Amino acid sequence: MTWSSTVHTTISTDTEPSIIVTFADAKYIFNASENTGRAFLQSNRNWRKTKGLFFTQARVEKTSGLCGLIMTLADATFDKLGLYGPPGLKQILASTRFYNYRDSIDVQAKEIPWTSSSDQSHEPCFSDANVTVYPIPALPFKYVAGASDHLVSPSIPLTSSGAQEPELPEKRKRDPSPDSPRKRLNPGNLVPGRMALSEELLRELKKKDVEPATFSGAIADEYRDMILRTMYPNTNPPEDPTAEVKINQKKKSRAGMKRKAGESPPPTTSNIEVEYMNTEVDIDTRRRSRNTLPNGFHKQLPKFSSDLPPSSTPPSMSYLVVGPHYRGKFDVEKARELGVQGRDRGKLTQGETVTFQVKVGEEIVERMVKPEDVLAEPEKPSAILILDTPSPDHIPSLLATFSESEFYRQLWNESGSSTQGQQITLRAIYHLCGDDVLEHEQFRILMKGFGPDVHHIIASKDHCPDPVTFTSAAFSQLRLNSLDEKVFPLPNHSLAPRKDYLALPNLPPKIQLMTSSLHMTVRPFSPPALDPVAAAIDKFHPIMSGSEILDLSPQMQNCVRAAKANVKRQIAAREVEGASPPVGKDVGIIPLGTGGSAPGKYRNVLATLIRIPEWGNILLDTGEGTWGQLARNFGLHRQDGQYDSWQALRDLKCIFVSHIHADHHVGLAHLLARRKMLDPPPKHPLYIVSLRTLHLYLRELSDVQDLGLFDPSGNGVIPILSESLHFRNTDSYPTTGMWQVGGDEAWLDFETSARNAKAMCNYLGLEHFRTADMYHYCRCFGCNFKHKDGWSVSFSGDTMPTDNLVWLGQDSTVLIHEATMANEEADIAKKKGHSTIGQAVNIGKKMNASNILLTHFSGRHPKLPPSVTREMMEVAPDTKHVVVPALDHANLTISEMWKMSCYVPALLINFRETNEADSETDALPIWTKRSRDPPRRVQKPAPIKKLNLVATG
Structure with a gap:
């Protein structure tokens, strides 16, 4: 049996280390940070056959990619998934209940206690026919076991033989208010998606004014389990194509025996199989029906707390992954x-x-x-170790584990001699090193103790380079950089580390830096090596390193020259006419993510940064990976004194989140966690304008990790309810219907929210910040804000065309409008609550917007929908409206948005040629034994029509 381990992502500006262990019939993923799902698209690896996800920390840095991955796996017809991690994992997952629901999958989450009695110190947390996984806690302090060895109780099973199964009171699905008692559900796990409940929890849920936030101990744990079962009930499991074929084969056989002479035969099995296999997953599915929800579902979760002493760095959970045993060869x-x-x-x-x-x-x-x-001597099982050491304070805990435990001493000895004579053959250790860890002498002693034969793969921010993760998008940006260096800046990266790890003394002999797509066959063993497919796909770094040159086609070169000449002519004409610059000319409009529903190879999910010189920044939506996009745009460590991502984060004073769908806010928690790292702290608050469900989610997540919501300085995160800023200004919240707030917590107070909004406007120099309800089959708000200088920006969020936005943003300087579908997809757009490109442009015209920035493009159009070109051609003679297609990392200002009209022909040529390059790399053979999937078919791009666009503005 062959099995392997691969570095999916490494430590970088936009990713955290993620390791994949692969067998022929299963995959196991260790950590799922932001961009884990998107990295699959870049690497040509796939997530098929994933059985379990393991987390080294219950923190947003390690788990922010989990929700996107669960939804992706469920939509890819996975029916079961196991999650394993430290205490707090269930709280993180349960906090996503308002936007992370899939009825086709059974997600089982198990929390691993931080401490255990001595006889359980090496019990596995997971075991199947392929692997046995042993958790290794690392605490940033010395723990002395006392009367209670288990500081955190193990997870309560979903069903228990001792649990009674009375009926559970629940709410009606169509009423958003969680307060009134509802009809009862069928009890226990006799019904799919239901679980047996203890009498104690059942009594609490029967109360009219149930408050889950008051639950504690075992009842709180059971309540979280119930919430997770509600989120992933597995009541509508995906069909098995193989089973479908087998059933039809039986039907065909029976029908053949009964068929009379002269009857026509039924459809063949092959036809049925083809019809089934052609079914595609719809990434833009509008709504999913949901079972009735338990009483209290919309209220705050029980408060999570840990019995571990407080510390400046979090504890971590490492994992020893042991492969299967193999008998000796038969003679x-x-x-x-x-x-x-x-x-x-x-x-x-x-x-x-x-x-x-x-x-x-x-x-x-x-x-x-x-x-x-x-039989020859049996082969010892091989193993790998994922070792997470967040700080030097964790090293004594790890040293104690490997030196004092009889089980782990077979892997480690103080002398550093070979351990290969033991029962397990340790092949490699993946080190996830925090700041100053690798330079600590005790850590190098720990490494050498595993013997000279073990490979050490190091992820350390100071010692690893910072290459670009999404090289296809970066290569496209590199080509466009020749068109306009300011509008299309190169993504910030570094091919050289800040420190040379080889300069450190006393290192083990087999040590190397962790790089994405570093692949190792564990059995039969072959040393870690870079996946040749990944190297072939990467067309960006060879050019940046100087080993290759950027070779633009003659057609692309001609378009670049023509675009630059066109821009130059327009600038000269404006000077002759004496045209004054527009109001707010230096205000930055920077799309960080322009895709809809799910991240793609070339577009991340939605986020748009508004930079207001001398006032601060506003962020409109924060899809997964927004921090990474921000850091790639501005850089983490600029040596030239220029504006970097930390300063951009420090200047951030407002985040507007339009609605609760995952592609619009999953990156928010990571941004807040990064803001907490600023030293010195910001001298002003960060205001978050959104719905109650978004604010509630953040409050629940803050129980696990401090996100700045309760900063005593007053400069932390301040909530503002979107409803309190509605342009109709009713001075109170709606109390009935779809647009009611949905809760009565003290922090929802209308007047408080309005005062916070006034203070936010003062910080940003705004005359007003207003919202309007959009038309998206769920509660979604658009916004408009006007600056004292006279310019204004409107943002649609997700919506079908609505006059609410027209009234809200009349005469806007910039309209940022979703344009999910092409013009010919109007029916699909209506079905899913989105707009077409033409509809977005029409809203901009009705609003009399000077500039119309189109964004949130469907994954059906990964680069540039053809409708964009047609719309730009139609409005080109209209000097009142500039239509601009949004691209990730396009650095625009209000005064220069018109330039994009000149650039469209070059954009189309660039997209065509990079699409052809994708076709070549997609056809490359996949790493041996890594996947049996055939190369994807890539449709030949349509020929590009000759364009003659006139710049306006």
Whole structure:
């Protein structure tokens, strides 16, 4: 049996380390940070057959990619998934209940306690036919076991033989208010998606004014389990194509026996299979029906707390992954000499002793053969270790584990001599090192203790380079950089580390830096090496390193020259006319993500940064990976004194989140966690304008990790309810219907929210910040804000065309409008609550917007929808409206948005040529044994029509 381990993502500006262990029938993923799902698209690896996800920390840095991955796996017809991690994992997952729901999958989450009694110190947290996984806690302090060895209780099973199964009161699905008692559900796990509840929890749920936030201990744990089962009930499991075919084969066979003469035969199985296999997953599905929800579902979760002492750095959970045992090779010649025949050989391979009669000379004798007589020595299982060491304070805990535990001493000894004579063969260690860890002498002692034969793969921010993760998008940006260096800046990266790890003394002999797509076959063993497919796909870094040159086609070069000449002519004409610059000319409009529903190879999910010189920044929506996009745009460590991502984060004073769908806010928590790292802290608050469900989610997440919501300085995160800023200004929240707030918590107070909004406007120099309800089959708000200088920006969020936005943003300087679908997809757009490109442009015209920035493009159009070109051609003679297609990392200002009209022909040529390059790399052979999937078919791009666009503005 062959199995391997691969570095999916490494430590970088936009990713955290993620390791994939692969068998022929299963995958196991360790950590799922932001961009884990998108990295699959870049690497040409796939997530098929994933059985379990393991997390080293219950923090947003390690788990922010989990929700996107669960939804992706469920939509890819996965029906079961296991999650394993430290205490707090269930709280993180349960906090996503308002936007992370899939009825086709059963997600089982298990929390691993930080401490255990001595006889359980090496119990596995997971085991199947492929791997046995042992958790290794690392605490940033010395823990002395006392009366209670288990500081965190193990997870309560979803069903218990001792639990009674009374009926559970629940709410009606169509009423958003969680307060009134509802009809009862069928009890227990007799019904799919339901679980048995204890009498204590049931009594609480029957109360009219149930408050889950008051639950504690075992009842709080059980309540979280119930919420997770509600989120992933597995009531609508995906169909098995193989089973479908088998059923139809049986039907066909029976029908054939019963068919009368002259009857036509039924459809063939092959036709049925083809029809089934052609079904595509719809990434823009509008709504999913949901079972009735338990009482209290919309209220705050029980408060999560840990019994561990407080510390400046979090504890971590490392994992020893041990592969299967293999019997020794069967010696055929020896068996023949002993006279072992037929079935007896099979019994010997199963470990049984066999007895049989053989003829020796002239006599018939009875012979007994033992397995060891014909089998070679069994092969020791191979193993890898994922070792997460967040700080030097964790090193003593790890040293104690490997030096004091009899089980782990077989892997480690203080002398550093070989450990390969033990029961497990440790092949490699993936080190996830925090700041100053690798330079700590005790850590190098720890590494050397594993012996000279183990490969050490190091992820350390100071010692690893910072290459670009999404090289296809970066290569496209590199080509566009020749068009306009300011509008299309190169993504910030570094091919050289800040520190040379080889300069450190006392390192183990087999040590190397962790890089994405570093692949190692664990059995049969081959050392870690870069996946050649990944190297072939990467067309960006060879050019940046100087090993290759950027070779633009003659057609692209001609378009670049023509675009630059066109821009130059327009600038000269404006100077002759004496045209004054527009109001707010230096205000930055920077799309960080422009895709809809799910991240793609070339577009991340939605986020748009508004930079207001001398006032601060506003962020409109924060899809997963927004921090990484921000950091790639501005850089983490600028040596030239220029504006970097930390300063951009420090200047951030407002985040507007339009609605609760995941692609619009999953990156928010990571941004807040990064803001908490600023030293010195910001001197002003960060205001978040959004719905109650978004604010509630953040409050629940803050129980696990401090996100700045309760900063005593007053400069933390301040909530503002979107409803309190509605342009109709009713001075109170709606109390009925779809647009009611949905809660009565003190922090929802209308007047408080309005005061916070006024203070936010003062910080940003705004005359007003207003919202309007959009038309998106769920509660979604658009916004408009106007600056004292006279310019204004409107943002649609997700919506079908609505006059609410027109009234809200009349005469806007910039309209940022979703344009999910192409014009010919109007029916699909209506079905899913989105707008077409033409509809977005029409809203901009009705609003009298000077500039119309189109964004949130569907994954059906990964680069540039053809409708964009047509719309730009139609409005080109209209000097009142500039239509601009949004691209990730396009650095625009209000005064220069008109330039994009000149650039469209070059954009189309660039997209066509990079699409052809994608076709070539998609056809490359996949790493041996890594996947059996055939290369994807890539449709030949349509020929580009000659364009003659006139810049306006």
